[in-house]
Amino acid sequence: MAATQTEALYERIYALVREIPPGRVATYGQIARIVGCTARVSGYAMAAVPGGSDVPWHRVINSQGKISPRKGGGGEARQKRLLREEGLRFDRQGRVKLADVQWDGPGWAWLAQNGYEPDMF
DNA sequence: TTGTTGACTCTGA
DNA sequence: CTCAGAGCCAACA
Numbered sequence: 590m591a592a593t594q595t596e597a598l599y600e601r602i603y604a605l606v607r608e609i610p611p612g613r614v615a616t617y618g619q620i621a622r623i624v625g626c627t628a629r630v631s632g633y634a635m636a637a638v639p640g641g642s643d644v645p646w647h648r649v650i651n652s653q654g655k656i657s658p659r660k661g662g663g664g665e666a667r668q669k670r671l672l673r674e675e676g677l678r679f680d681r682q683g684r685v686k687l688a689d690v691q692w693d694g695p696g697w698a699w700l701a702q703n704g705y706e707p708d709m710f
Numbered sequence: 711t712t713g714t715t716g717a718c719t720c721t722g723a
Numbered sequence: 724c725t726c727a728g729a730g731c732c733a734a735c736a
């Protein structure tokens with residue numbers, strides 16, 4: 590269980606990302622709005638996902654519809670390949686069409702079941 | 711405790 | 724389209 594506030598925050602982020610269906614993507618800011626943190630922090634949470642996790646971290650991209658570049662360099666290519674395998678199309682600028690493939694959110698039922706209050710939105 | 715860094719986003723040029 | 728600056732906040736030295 591979460592021993593601290595920040596651990597609880599990360600767990601909320603991961604639980605939410607696990608709800609993103611194949612073929613859809615969410616943005617860091619979208620995740621951040623729901624769990625109640627900043628876009629930067631949700632990005633940091635993705636960087637902290639351990640390998641072999643069941644969290645579909647590759648379905649989280651930036652607000653421009655592009656794969657965010659890492660510090661280390663590698664990783665973007667793998668993320669792009671995983672998304673292609675789920676049917677996403679990338680244009681010449683390496684962007685997906687967010688209007689078509691962006692996730693519409695977890696839904697009220699899931700939110701209520703996971704401790705979120707309606708007045709948060 | 712202070713300073714730097716980063717898988718972000720928005721605005722403006 | 725690209726680029727720069729400001730705001731953001733948890734992690735780390």
